[in-house]
Amino acid sequence: xxxxxxxxxxxxxxxxxxxxxxxxxVRIPSISADPAYSADCDKAAAWIxxxxxxxGCKASVRPTPGKPMVVAxxxxxxxxxxxxxxxxxxxxxxxxxxxLDLWKNxxxxxxxxxxxxxxxLLVGRGTADDKGQxxxxxxxxxxxxxxNGSLPFKATFLIEGEEESGSPSLVPFLKENRExxxxxxxxxxxxxxxxxxxxxxxxxxxxxxxEEVTVIGPxxxxxxxxxxxxxxxxxxxxxxxxxxxxxxxxxxTIPGFYEGVSELPAAVKKQWxxxxxxxxxxxxxxxxxxxxxxxxxxxxxxxxxxxxxELNGMWGGYTGAGTKTVIPSKAFAKFTFRLVGKQNxxxxxxxxxxxxxxxxxxxxxxAFSGKGGxxxxxxxxxxxxxxxxxxxxxxxxxxxxxxxxxxxxxxxxVRHFKDILGMDSVLVGxxxxxxxxxxxxxxxxxxxxxxGMRSWVRIMGALGQ
Amino acid sequence: xxxxxxxxxxxxxxxxxxxxxxxxxVRIPSISADPAYSADCDKAAAWIxxxxxxxGCKASVRPTPGKPMVVAxxxxxxxxxxxxxxxxxxxxxxxxxxxLDLWKNxxxxxxxxxxxxxxxLLVGRGTADDKGQxxxxxxxxxxxxxxNGSLPFKATFLIEGEEESGSPSLVPFLKENRExxxxxxxxxxxxxxxxxxxxxxxxxxxxxxxEEVTVIGPxxxxxxxxxxxxxxxxxxxxxxxxxxxxxxxxxxTIPGFYEGVSELPAAVKKQWxxxxxxxxxxxxxxxxxxxxxxxxxxxxxxxxxxxxxELNGMWGGYTGAGTKTVIPSKAFAKFTFRLVGKQNxxxxxxxxxxxxxxxxxxxxxxAFSGKGGxxxxxxxxxxxxxxxxxxxxxxxxxxxxxxxxxxxxxxxxVRHFKDILGMDSVLVGxxxxxxxxxxxxxxxxxxxxxxGMRSWVRIMGALGQ
Numbered sequence: 001x002x003x004x005x006x007x008x009x010x011x012x013x014x015x016x017x018x019x020x021x022x023x024x025x026v027r028i029p030s031i032s033a034d035p036a037y038s039a040d041c042d043k044a045a046a047w048i049x050x051x052x053x054x055x056g057c058k059a060s061v062r063p064t065p066g067k068p069m070v071v072a073x074x075x076x077x078x079x080x081x082x083x084x085x086x087x088x089x090x091x092x093x094x095x096x097x098x099x100l101d102l103w104k105n106x107x108x109x110x111x112x113x114x115x116x117x118x119x120x121l122l123v124g125r126g127t128a129d130d131k132g133q134x135x136x137x138x139x140x141x142x143x144x145x146x147x148n149g150s151l152p153f154k155a156t157f158l159i160e161g162e163e164e165s166g167s168p169s170l171v172p173f174l175k176e177n178r179e180x181x182x183x184x185x186x187x188x189x190x191x192x193x194x195x196x197x198x199x200x201x202x203x204x205x206x207x208x209x210x211e212e213v214t215v216i217g218p219x220x221x222x223x224x225x226x227x228x229x230x231x232x233x234x235x236x237x238x239x240x241x242x243x244x245x246x247x248x249x250x251x252x253t254i255p256g257f258y259e260g261v262s263e264l265p266a267a268v269k270k271q272w273x274x275x276x277x278x279x280x281x282x283x284x285x286x287x288x289x290x291x292x293x294x295x296x297x298x299x300x301x302x303x304x305x306x307x308x309x310e311l312n313g314m315w316g317g318y319t320g321a322g323t324k325t326v327i328p329s330k331a332f333a334k335f336t337f338r339l340v341g342k343q344n345x346x347x348x349x350x351x352x353x354x355x356x357x358x359x360x361x362x363x364x365x366x367a368f369s370g371k372g373g374x375x376x377x378x379x380x381x382x383x384x385x386x387x388x389x390x391x392x393x394x395x396x397x398x399x400x401x402x403x404x405x406x407x408x409x410x411x412x413x414v415r416h417f418k419d420i421l422g423m424d425s426v427l428v429g430x431x432x433x434x435x436x437x438x439x440x441x442x443x444x445x446x447x448x449x450x451x452g453m454r455s456w457v458r459i460m461g462a463l464g465q
Numbered sequence: 466x467x468x469x470x471x472x473x474x475x476x477x478x479x480x481x482x483x484x485x486x487x488x489x490x491v492r493i494p495s496i497s498a499d500p501a502y503s504a505d506c507d508k509a510a511a512w513i514x515x516x517x518x519x520x521g522c523k524a525s526v527r528p529t530p531g532k533p534m535v536v537a538x539x540x541x542x543x544x545x546x547x548x549x550x551x552x553x554x555x556x557x558x559x560x561x562x563x564x565l566d567l568w569k570n571x572x573x574x575x576x577x578x579x580x581x582x583x584x585x586l587l588v589g590r591g592t593a594d595d596k597g598q599x600x601x602x603x604x605x606x607x608x609x610x611x612x613n614g615s616l617p618f619k620a621t622f623l624i625e626g627e628e629e630s631g632s633p634s635l636v637p638f639l640k641e642n643r644e645x646x647x648x649x650x651x652x653x654x655x656x657x658x659x660x661x662x663x664x665x666x667x668x669x670x671x672x673x674x675x676e677e678v679t680v681i682g683p684x685x686x687x688x689x690x691x692x693x694x695x696x697x698x699x700x701x702x703x704x705x706x707x708x709x710x711x712x713x714x715x716x717x718t719i720p721g722f723y724e725g726v727s728e729l730p731a732a733v734k735k736q737w738x739x740x741x742x743x744x745x746x747x748x749x750x751x752x753x754x755x756x757x758x759x760x761x762x763x764x765x766x767x768x769x770x771x772x773x774x775e776l777n778g779m780w781g782g783y784t785g786a787g788t789k790t791v792i793p794s795k796a797f798a799k800f801t802f803r804l805v806g807k808q809n810x811x812x813x814x815x816x817x818x819x820x821x822x823x824x825x826x827x828x829x830x831x832a833f834s835g836k837g838g839x840x841x842x843x844x845x846x847x848x849x850x851x852x853x854x855x856x857x858x859x860x861x862x863x864x865x866x867x868x869x870x871x872x873x874x875x876x877x878x879v880r881h882f883k884d885i886l887g888m889d890s891v892l893v894g895x896x897x898x899x900x901x902x903x904x905x906x907x908x909x910x911x912x913x914x915x916x917g918m919r920s921w922v923r924i925m926g927a928l929g930q
Contacts, residue, residue, distance in 0.1 A: 033789060212788075228773040229757075233757070236711070239705075290828050291694075294694070302695045311698055312689060314782060321499055323498060323675050327776075336790050437688060438687070438789065
């Protein structure tokens with residue numbers, strides 16, 4: 001019988017030390033999307049591996065063709081009882097920090113500050129996504145071991161380093177280490193609370209597929225005076241493709257795109273309506289007023305249950321100061337498609353490519369990166385016993401029912417855990433909608449970090465019951 | 466009576482020296498659009514002023530709120546005859562050199578090379594536009610003075626440094642120095658030949674107006690998972706604007722855009738048709754096949770006599786390596802409009818702004834740079850005596866009739882010389898269509914440089930008859 005009381009007290013008493021450890025982690029600029037930060041990714045992997053070693057785990061940094069994986073195994077002393085074997089997942093890589101000039105503090109020099117409302121924040125790239133989140137379960141394990149001598153279950157920790165860049169090495173790694181990594185359940189800490197006071201477990205995740213295109217017009221950049229008129233302008237051709245992706249009602253126009261998308265069951269629709277989600281507040285927080293997605297659907301439905309086609313970046317021609325009267329040779333764009341239900345990433349990608357080719361005009365040609373990767377959407381049963389156990393623990397900590405919610409983002413690992421390792425995932429996270437996790441000035445509320453650690457102490461304690 | 470024979474021989478005999486002087490000039494990276502090269506613009510101004518001083522001119526570098534102007538006056542010994550007073554115009558600034566990685570040689574390290582066909586080329590940024598071109602009349606004057614003792618006319622040289630960035634200081638400068646700069650005629654050397662063997666005088670120039678826009682969606686960059694669907698994406702809004710600028714027949718859709726545009730007179734249409742211009746060759750040289758402009762109009766008409774709306778640059782969101790699932794806060798684009806006939810730049814700009822605002826969707830807002838400047842189109846009478854004199858001199862040099870042609874590019878100075886100084890301009894230049902003047906690997910054929918100098922010796926000689 002594990003007593004969580006002493007561990008909870010230790011979490012409260014040693015908060016400063018936990019913040020200092022998180023800040024050391026955040027100071028490593030482990031940006032996986034940019035090859036320039038490759039050595040920093042290695043450094044972050046070594047750092048978190050050393051933390052697991054300190055907990056008494058057998059920890060290793062495992063090379064992959066991309067960024068290394070960190071795997072750590074914790075085996076409690078033999079009690080004679082059959083103990084559950086639980087996997088904890090997080091990622092040590094972070095998003096690129098640009099545009100740098102919009103950060104109030106340098107992204108990799110984390111700070112503890114108070115905002116205007118007096119709320120304490122931990123600011124810096126990765127304080128929330130995902131270094132802060134994953135450290136909540138690391139610190140909880142540390143406190144339980146310190147106060148109880150050991151954890152009351154067998155644990156495997158899997159920390160990857162490519163989550164922000166499409167996880168190219170993940171599936172091969174899971175397949176190669178299927179036996180070692182298969183557990184009774186996975187806990188994934190990379191999601192949000194319902195609000196700052198209400199915990200949540202995410203049971204519905206959108207999938208994702210991405211593609212980068214190059215539209216080619218003339219073979220060289222041209223003078224817009226000498227060629228303006230007869231020359232095909234690749235920016236215009238690309239804009240035409242982008243603007244033809246949606247109809248006037250906000251629906252994606254790619255033929256076959258909605259294959260596998262089901263209407264939301266009435267019961268789920270009703271539950272979400274009961275959440276009293278303020279669309280005005282959600283949009284207003286980021287300077288918006290009008291829901292831009294499919295007409296006739298709520299914002300929650302648009303985010304949690306509908307697929308999208310989005311532009312993440314687009315560029316071509318002269319982008320420096322002043323004017324340059326050029327017709328560029330090439331224009332580029334990065335697209336992502338959020339997927340739901342049974343949409344097939346490979347099929348969506350192929351349908352997009354066919355559609356994109358058809359939108360080209362004049363001499364414009366389109367080329368695809370060939371790197372389009374993706375994962376389908378996931379749904380998790382709400383009757384899973386680990387979901388029920390976790391919901392009860394969260395309720396004990398927050399004195400409120402945990403909301404069982406959807407998420408518009410993608411956590412492909414959930415899908416892979418099910419498909420490759422045969423285990424369900426319980427998504428418990430303590431992020432908030434205003435954490436700015438892919439934007440400048442990312443932050444993690446100190447209360448998210450603190451109550452996150454306390455919540456894991458309760459969940460881990462309950463695993464030993 | 467000026468004898469050009471000795472000067473022509475001197476040009477031939479001292480070609481190496483002329484090339485070396487041009488290369489010294491090209492080595493100064495005088496990019497006016499980029500503030501980082503401001504000191505280099507000053508250096509280029511000083512360099513060309515020193516050249517005029519060496520010719521016996523009274524030369525000065527005159528400050529402006531932007532880049533300095535170079536003005537030089539040449540007064541021949543008093544012969545008792547009434548001599549013509551002629552202005553020569555060129556510009557010492559050059560286009561930005563990016564993308565740098567497409568240059569075979571560094572842009573500001575000029576070289577003399579032979580292409581695969583054995584044609585000798587001078588390569589480097591500015592070898593043609595406009596340093597190479599303007600040095601043709603400087604070298605011609607040098608040769609005439611060396612062989613005849615003086616020029617047979619009064620000359621004023623005006624070399625500006627903002628031609629590639631909209632010439633913001635030009636109009637105030639012309640107005641402030643109206644008396645000093647008003648001559649009988651201006652010779653402008655910044656245009657092309659008809660082909661490598663056939664000289665040309667340009668009598669028709671398109672005007673230009675430009676604008677840079679910022680489209681604003683959310684107040685911060687957003688995670689495309691968390692907001693994908695309901696969030697307004699500024700790239701999509703901007704693409705919609707871009708793709709709505711033209712109809713299916715290639716016509717610009719901005720209401721009122723064609724106000725002041727006349728159909729080409731039948732006689733001019735016939736003359737241009739007789740030029741046996743190869744559309745296939747013109748487009749094929751830059752990797753294109755199909756004329757993308759207004760349907761039913763020839764390529765020459767599209768370039769010389771029709772207005773356009775072009776995208777010179779567009780950017781927004783993540784443009785680095787790999788993927789970033791972001792919905793950006795802002796997207797940007799640079800537009801230029803080529804003008805013909807009596808189109809009014811300010812009216813076109815206003816009509817575009819009104820149209821652009823109407824294309825915004827959802828919460829997207831559009832802001833304009835407020836820096837949109839421009840100049841209307843120009844046409845010059847073909848019966849002007851200086852045009853006739855120049856055409857005869859060119860025929861003597863090239864043993865072919867000079868073509869009286871149009872140009873799709875803008876030389877606003879021509880308009881300002883007429884409006885402010887009351888003088889016509891004769892546009893004689895030796896550039897070729899494949900000079901890549903706003904692209905990587907800009908070049909000037911050695912024959913353009915050599916016969917350009919010889920042509921000016923003949924024109925200058927004829928001015929003394």
